[in-house]
Amino acid sequence: MSFSRVSLFTTASLALFLSSPASAQDVPDEDEQEAADAGSIIVTATRVRQGGAQDIKHFRSVSLDGDFLPPTSSLTLEGLLGEHDLTLPSTGDCTQLFCISSHAMEASLPGREQDAYFVGLGFDSAIDADAYRAEPVSLIAVVDRSGSMSGSPLERVKEGLNSALKQLRPGDRMGIVIYGSETVVHLPVTDVDGNEAAIRQAIATIESNGSTAMEAGLELGYKTAVEELKQSRGKTRLMLFTDENPNVGNTSAEGFMGQATRGSRMGIGLTTIGVGVHFDGALASRVSSVRGGNLFFLDDEDDAAKLFDTEFYNMVSEVAHDVAITIDPAEGYKVTGVFGVPDGLMSEADDGLVTVTIGSAFLSSNGGGIYFSLGKDAEREFLPARELGQTSPAQIAVSYTDALSGQSHTDSDGVGGVAKAPERLRAAHLLVDQYLTLSSALGDYHQKGERKSVFHRLDALSQRIAAADVEGFENEAELVDSLKGRAAYLAGYAGELPREMRHFGVVGTWRVLRHRGVDDIGRGDRVEITKDNEFITYREGRYGDGDEIFQYFEVNEKRLHIEDTDLVLRYTFNGDRMRLSDGREGSEILLERIESEDS
Structure with missing residues (x-):
């Protein structure tokens, strides 16, 4: 196939075709031709998306299983977009390393009348993805083993490490750095082939201990990776497993971002794998937005296997670096919003040009892109907006660095005129609506x-999602409807908690009215049940x-289990009273609410 420059855009869409990858072949060899004749695809349009946050699994976990109405610290538009394939159609096959396809539609975002x-700028590529993924990998895992990682978070980490190891092949190498109060090389970087059992044993022996010296952990991780550059047969990458809650050393996002950027310049990328309910998504999103970075989250058991089975070789395969996209709006218009990158990656010039910088673009199962909105320029405040029709809404200039060759490339062209929006652009518009x-x-x-x-507002959003003619929004409908149900209860529009939140009725401060068959509790005692699964008894009664008796509990829609005891109690409510009872053993506690955490 030929990689000569061709013009393949119409008034409806634009494609910016930049340089070809060094690994692509103009003419297939005999083996490739045989594979093609047999029906195998040698080079196809490959999905690409920007680095940074790739999902909002942490936000979903705290939304569906956590608080009544969760904070938005781990909600990012980049992550929300990353969970959907938003590949935009082009007028022809993408035949180059990095392509952008653009489409425009009329905006109708609530609260943004301006x-x-x-406009959507979708990413695409046509490298030989299999060959690109086949390049050997030296993987240095940097594992947070601090106290906050004990229990389920560390189990998720071990599942992730074992899932990553399962994906590695002959020629790949793996090492492990662990940090807590001390930072050490737990497993020197070694060939995977022939050493799988030893690597799995090293994973199994990681134990939780100490504080969270993430700065020191990354420092040793990068030092190990720099030494590995001499031995690596291909890509070298750090994979940080953490709840992103550093409390020792430099804990600022800027410090970690500097480490990641310097590492990327040396050829060492950084993938962050977040774990744990206390995960600091805001910090992780900033750190992962820099050159060479991306971010994923593991919530439930088997998440690691699902993620690494589909995305492991994508998440370590960088296609382009330092992608700069400059938007020059049509006369009479200005850029009123940019969606899909953090604020710190945008700049605006005095002449109205807006430049978006993307640290890196990766192979991905979901096509990515950025989106922007256009509104009437202030100079036309008292004049009607110019009708664009088939006129280009904006001119786009693109520059980037080939992640393979290190060569820089530029191109420019115009966005096609406003036409019927493709489904994936309407999906992106709805996701931006959801996020805002x-x-x-x-x-x-x-x-x-x-x-x-x-x-x-949540009710109106739920209705817009239900009415939208787009596929793949089942998870979004579930999320918004769940939050809407809780908001209805909090606003007094619903008399009962939504079923999935019924267990939150136990949260609050209670007074013991009577009890039987239960030790270490008495009439008049105060019981505090927290959202962090703490069951605290304050012995304040007559006897x-x-x-203070401090315990942990687990709860579902029907029963409450006090850990380290045999008590599994069914809970029922009657006004401000809650009854905990076990009919078989005759245990019972009658409590009266004296304070609610949501009152």
Whole structure:
């Protein structure tokens, strides 16, 4: 196939075809031709998306299983977009390393009346993806083993390490650095072939201990990776497993971002794998947005296997670096919003040009891109907006560095005129709507205590998702409907908690009215049940001794289990009273609410 420059854009879409990858072949050899004749695809349009956050699994986990209405610290638009394949159609096959296809539609984002048009710039590539993924990998895992990682988080980490090891092949290498109060090389970088059992044993012996010296952990990780550059047969990459809650050394995002950027310049990328309910998604999103970085989250058991089975060789395969996209809006218009990259990666010039910088682009199962909105320029405040019709809404200039050759390339062209929007652009528009609505509504709940307006905004969003003619929004409908149900309860529009939140009725501070068959509790004692699964008994009753009994509990829709005991109690409510009972053993506690964490 030929890689000469061709013009393949119409008024409806644009494709910027940049340089070909060094590994691509103009003419297939005999083996490749035989494979092609047999029906195998040698080179196809390959999905590509930007680095940074790739999902909002942490936000979903705390939304569906955590708080009544969760904070938005781990909700990112980049992650939300990353969970969907948003590949935009082009007028022809993408035949180059890095392609951009653009489409425009009329904007209708609630609360953003200034937006007239919504434009999508989708990413694509046509490298030989199998050959690109086949390049050997030296993987240095940097594992947070601090106290906050004990239990389930560390189990997720071990599942992730074993899943990564399962993907590695002859020629690949693996090492492990662990950090807590001390930072050590737990497993020197070694060939995977013939050493799988030893590597699995090293994974199994990682234990939780100490504080969270993430700066020191990354420092030793990068030092190990630099030494490995001499031995590596291909790509070298750090994979950081953490709940992203550093408390020792330099804990600033800027410090970690500097480490990651310097590492990338030396040829060492950074994939962050987040774990744990206390995961600091805001910090992780910033760190992963730099050159060579991407971010994923592991929530439930088997998440690691699902992620690494589909994305391991994508997440370590960088296609382009330092991608700069400059948007020059048509006369009479200005850029009113950019969606899909963190704020720190955008700049605006005095002449209205907006430049978006993307640290890296990776192979991915989901096609990515960025999106921007256009509105009437201030100079036309008292004039009608110019009708664009088939006129280009904006001119786009692109520059980037080939991740394989290190060569720089540039190109420019115009966005096609406004036409019927393809489904994936309408999906992106709806995801931006979802993100903006959730951010504003949940922010107003936590910062201003608003309840009724929050419900109405979530209800309207739920209706827009239900009415949209786009596929693949089942998870979004579930998320928004769940939050809407809770908002209805908090606003007084629903008399009962939604079923999936019924267990939150146990949260609060209670007074013991009576009990039987239960030790270490008495009438008049105070019991505090927290959202962090703490069950604290304060001995304040007639026979109390002033002690505090601290325990943990687990709860589902019907029963509460106090850990380290045999007590599994069914809970029922009657007004401000809660009854905990075990009919078989005759154990019972009757409690009266004296304070609620959500009152």
